[in-house]
Amino acid sequence: MQCDDRNKKKKEVQPEIGSNFLEAGTILTTPIGYIESCFMTKNGTPRQPSVCSLSRGRLRISKSVFNNPEHSLIGIEQFSHVWILFVFHKNGRLSCKAKVQPPRLNGAKTGVFSTRSPHRPNAIGLTLVRLEKVEGSTLYLSGIDIIHGTPVIDIKPYIPEYDSPQSTVSFEDVQQESPNKHEKSTNCALSETNTELEGKSTRPCQPTIDHSAHVPETKQAIPDSSSEITGIPKETSELEDQNLKINEETPLPIFEDQYPRDLECKKATKDGVLQFTQEKDANTISGNNNCRTGESFVPTWVRDAPVAILKVRFTPQAEKELMQFKAPNSTGGPSFRYFQSPEEAKCAISNVLCADPRSVYRRKQCQDRLFYFSLDTVHITCWFGDGFAEVLQIQPVRENSKAQS
Numbered sequence: 001m002q003c004d005d006r007n008k009k010k011k012e013v014q015p016e017i018g019s020n021f022l023e024a025g026t027i028l029t030t031p032i033g034y035i036e037s038c039f040m041t042k043n044g045t046p047r048q049p050s051v052c053s054l055s056r057g058r059l060r061i062s063k064s065v066f067n068n069p070e071h072s073l074i075g076i077e078q079f080s081h082v083w084i085l086f087v088f089h090k091n092g093r094l095s096c097k098a099k100v101q102p103p104r105l106n107g108a109k110t111g112v113f114s115t116r117s118p119h120r121p122n123a124i125g126l127t128l129v130r131l132e133k134v135e136g137s138t139l140y141l142s143g144i145d146i147i148h149g150t151p152v153i154d155i156k157p158y159i160p161e162y163d164s165p166q167s168t169v170s171f172e173d174v175q176q177e178s179p180n181k182h183e184k185s186t187n188c189a190l191s192e193t194n195t196e197l198e199g200k201s202t203r204p205c206q207p208t209i210d211h212s213a214h215v216p217e218t219k220q221a222i223p224d225s226s227s228e229i230t231g232i233p234k235e236t237s238e239l240e241d242q243n244l245k246i247n248e249e250t251p252l253p254i255f256e257d258q259y260p261r262d263l264e265c266k267k268a269t270k271d272g273v274l275q276f277t278q279e280k281d282a283n284t285i286s287g288n289n290n291c292r293t294g295e296s297f298v299p300t301w302v303r304d305a306p307v308a309i310l311k312v313r314f315t316p317q318a319e320k321e322l323m324q325f326k327a328p329n330s331t332g333g334p335s336f337r338y339f340q341s342p343e344e345a346k347c348a349i350s351n352v353l354c355a356d357p358r359s360v361y362r363r364k365q366c367q368d369r370l371f372y373f374s375l376d377t378v379h380i381t382c383w384f385g386d387g388f389a390e391v392l393q394i395q396p397v398r399e400n401s402k403a404q405s
């Protein structure tokens with residue numbers, strides 16, 4: 001059913017139901033399309049898009065959502081990157097585990113919401129991908145970590161001024177620095193409470209300069225005369241469009257008391273669970289307020305994983321087999337669907353393997369087992385040794401072959 005029809009129907013039949021569900025935060029999602037990806041199975045799919053910039057895919061906006069799906073993409077080609085929100089449809093079942101074991105913690109547990117684990121209560125994924133081109137109602141993407149057939153529920157443009165604090169430091173460094181160093185920067189005239197109203201934004205008050213992603217000029221956060229005083233970029237007017245306008249009648253939420261001032265970080269404890277203890281006489285400023293405006297922080301485990309970056313090598317036989325593959329739509333021999341050449345494929349395979357795609361279980365308990373995965377139209381067999389991965393065999397993917405999960 002298309003958007004217009006659905007709205008009409010809601011209005012005619014049960015006008016209040018739609019809004020009640022929205023109020024309760026319950027929505028029935030309708031995929032706007034399904035990802036066509038070079039990754040057919042979860043196995044071997046990178047854990048984040050940054051792992052393999054050559055991983056390609058397509059997304060065609062469905063005609064069941066818009067009469068003219070191409071209209072929904074007008075202007076999007078002016079962005080270099082877009083966020084893709086999708087459903088982890090191959091999770092098997094919905095997860096209700098509050099603690100998970102991200103591979104980078106090598107077996108230790110942490111709270112699900114401090115990770116990017118697929119196993120989360122609402123099974124929603126968020127990936128920042130490069131937008132290569134737009135043709136009609138189809139987006140051509142690269143740098144994906146999403147498998148073929150994944151239902152996509154939304155696309156949003158990546159806008160560095162909104163989405164990316166200027167610099168990232170480690171949580172532990174922030175904790176070690178003297179408290180005086182973390183005085184809030186005075187160039188920000190937004191009150192803390194107002195910042196909370198804006199969705200806990202860490203957006204810098206000053207426009208950010210150093211961004212490689214491109215944004216259409218109309219979207220640049222250029223302060224106008226009215227925003228100069230507060231340092232709020234012009235685009236804040238969007239909040240007003242969404243009825244979030246801050247006015248005298250709108251009570252400002254007070255969040256301060258809910259946040260302890262300092263968190264003492266303790267690394268993995270005896271039961272393998274990461275624990276952060278709060279100081280007893282916690283003050284009222286959140287941990288996030290410990291960092292300077294425009295700065296963000298992440299735990300060290302996100303950056304310095306206990307998992308080594310592996311060296312990747314190909315046996316001469318595997319290399320020879322890969323060279324048989326031809327550019328898309330070529331005849332006489334196996335051809336790629338997404339990669340343009342065997343060299344590109346080799347680079348992508350190396351990227352996937354050097355990040356060690358094995359689960360913690362596989363890494364620890366079954367080190368000597370062969371590992372299989374597929375990428376584009378290539379089926380790869382490899383093994384892992386101490387600090388390296390070796391590709392043993394490259395075969396064309398068989399249509400009905402089922403890779404290990």
Ligand SMILES: C[S@@+](CC[C@H](N)C(=O)[O-])C[C@H]1O[C@@H](n2cnc3c(N)ncnc32)[C@H](O)[C@@H]1O
Nearest residue numbers: 042045046047088089090116125126146147150
């Ligand atoms: C760690 S998640 C991160 C995804 C996204 N960047 C995020 O942060 O929400 C990436 C992994 O999800 C898995 N995956 C990708 N698409 C999936 C799908 N449709 N259903 C279940 N798992 C999926 C793949 O195994 C991939 O390695």
